[in-house]
Amino acid sequence: MPLKSPRTTVKRLPKRGRYDAETVHAILDSAFICHVGFVAHGQPFVIPTGFGRDGDTLYIHGSAVSRTLKSLAEGIPMCLTVTILDGLVLARSGFHSSMNYRSVVVLGNAKPVAPEKKEHALVVISENILKGRWDEIRRPTRKELNGTTVLELPIEEASAKIRTGGPIDDEEDYAMPIWAGVVPLELKAGKPIPDERLPESIPVPSYVKRRR
Amino acid sequence: MPLKSPRTTVKRLPKRGRYDAETVHAILDSAFICHVGFVAHGQPFVIPTGFGRDGDTLYIHGSAVSRTLKSLAEGIPMCLTVTILDGLVLARSGFHSSMNYRSVVVLGNAKPVAPEKKEHALVVISENILKGRWDEIRRPTRKELNGTTVLELPIEEASAKIRTGGPIDDEEDYAMPIWAGVVPLELKAGKPIPDERLPESIPVPSYVKRRR
Numbered sequence: 001m002p003l004k005s006p007r008t009t010v011k012r013l014p015k016r017g018r019y020d021a022e023t024v025h026a027i028l029d030s031a032f033i034c035h036v037g038f039v040a041h042g043q044p045f046v047i048p049t050g051f052g053r054d055g056d057t058l059y060i061h062g063s064a065v066s067r068t069l070k071s072l073a074e075g076i077p078m079c080l081t082v083t084i085l086d087g088l089v090l091a092r093s094g095f096h097s098s099m100n101y102r103s104v105v106v107l108g109n110a111k112p113v114a115p116e117k118k119e120h121a122l123v124v125i126s127e128n129i130l131k132g133r134w135d136e137i138r139r140p141t142r143k144e145l146n147g148t149t150v151l152e153l154p155i156e157e158a159s160a161k162i163r164t165g166g167p168i169d170d171e172e173d174y175a176m177p178i179w180a181g182v183v184p185l186e187l188k189a190g191k192p193i194p195d196e197r198l199p200e201s202i203p204v205p206s207y208v209k210r211r212r
Numbered sequence: 213m214p215l216k217s218p219r220t221t222v223k224r225l226p227k228r229g230r231y232d233a234e235t236v237h238a239i240l241d242s243a244f245i246c247h248v249g250f251v252a253h254g255q256p257f258v259i260p261t262g263f264g265r266d267g268d269t270l271y272i273h274g275s276a277v278s279r280t281l282k283s284l285a286e287g288i289p290m291c292l293t294v295t296i297l298d299g300l301v302l303a304r305s306g307f308h309s310s311m312n313y314r315s316v317v318v319l320g321n322a323k324p325v326a327p328e329k330k331e332h333a334l335v336v337i338s339e340n341i342l343k344g345r346w347d348e349i350r351r352p353t354r355k356e357l358n359g360t361t362v363l364e365l366p367i368e369e370a371s372a373k374i375r376t377g378g379p380i381d382d383e384e385d386y387a388m389p390i391w392a393g394v395v396p397l398e399l400k401a402g403k404p405i406p407d408e409r410l411p412e413s414i415p416v417p418s419y420v421k422r423r424r
Contacts, residue, residue, distance in 0.1 A: 011278075012277065033311075035247040035295070037249040043219060043289050044251050044256050044289060046249035046258050046291045046317070048247075048315055063224055065224065066223075067223055077255050079256045080258075083245070083260040087402075088342060092350055093356070094346065094349055095356040097338070097345075097349070101260070103260055105257070105258070129300065133309075136391075137303075140306055166405070173350055178349060178350070179406070179410065179415070179420065180406070180407040180410055181407045182407075183401050183404050185399055185400070185401055186400055187297065187397055187399050188397070188400045189395050190395070190397070190398060191396070192393055192394070193378070193395075194392070195393045198391065198392055202389060202390070202391050211300075
């Protein structure tokens with residue numbers, strides 16, 4: 001499945017660009033927040049939101065009265081970008097300093113998921129955010145489902161961009177007495193904070209502990 | 213300085229919206245990556261990049277041949293969004309589950325910084341990414357400065373959106389035997405990895421250790 005198009009071709013540093021579904025999917029599956037871009041009255045907006053992937057489809061959701069969701073539901077052109085920061089790359093010059101990252105850009109047009117697929121899509125999003133949680137929580141009511149808009153975006157036109165490894169300095173800069181290397185970065189989960197009204201008899205679930 | 217406009221007014225959950233410069237600046241200063249949105253040939257694009265703030269001005273930079281930077285330098289409408297994830301909010305239902313976050317959306321038009329301000333802007337970006345680094349690294353050459361585009365975006369039309377605290381469940385759901393609370397999230401720095409060609413005599417700098 002080639003996801004490359006003229007619009008998704010990485011022009012700067014083309015060696016960092018990847019267009020195979022396996023790479024794109026793997027990056028998407030390593031994140032649970034994306035930034036969605038769309039245009040309203042000629043002005044671009046970029047809004048963060050959770051997401052989930054099922055095969056070649058991305059799901060996002062929000063309140064049925066959300067401006068963002070309403071705009072996107074009309075099928076206007078959108079961009080969904082996922083960025084995972086892996087580290088600061090400290091070179092001996094600012095010019096060659098960089099970051100290690102994995103990112104994906106998906107272009108396309110979203111549409112509302114069919115009512116009978118809505119709960120499935122919500123499961124996909126929930127499980128992508130915290131695997132194991134859905135089985136434990138209360139099911140959505142009819143009213144909640146009606147108050148939630150879920151959109152699907154096909155992964156048909158996309159690109160991944162990846163940088164890994166240490167700094168690459170100008171040859172003459174290696175002799176400078178400057179520390180150089182990578183500072184790894186990772187979004188880490190801390191100690192869970194129980195809700196004030198949670199009975200002490202209810203332990204932290206294993207899927208929450210695993211998230212650490 | 214009121215940063216609120218009809219376009220930046222938070223409509224969904226308006227209590228989460230903030231428009232004072234102090235709040236907007238504090239969130240911007242807690243991040244070093246933003247997502248920039250712009251439109252090319254009717255298609256929105258969302259691209260991650262580093263940034264820095266100096267007073268009421270945001271700086272971003274990139275290669276002089278970058279499509280993104282070239283487009284933005286023309287002064288087309290753009291959106292710069294910063295998102296800091298603070299935690300997963302696990303409610304007893306999916307509907308009330310959420311995330312804790314601090315985000316800022318800045319709308320406006322960028323322009324290239326004057327040549328004599330370019331190095332200052334690069335210092336601002338570098339120091340925002342890793343405070344203390346700039347003083348140690350090699351200064352940019354004339355050729356490097358010419359090969360780098362730096363843009364400034366005024367913080368004139370913006371909004372912040374913040375969610376904090378635990379889940380807020382439907383009253384009847386509190387009796388369910390489901391763990392609920394917050395899983396804190398934080399982008400953490402790991403153990404620095406020295407460059408392969410770094411002499412062992414050069415120690416990890418204090419500003420890198422502090423970043424942990």
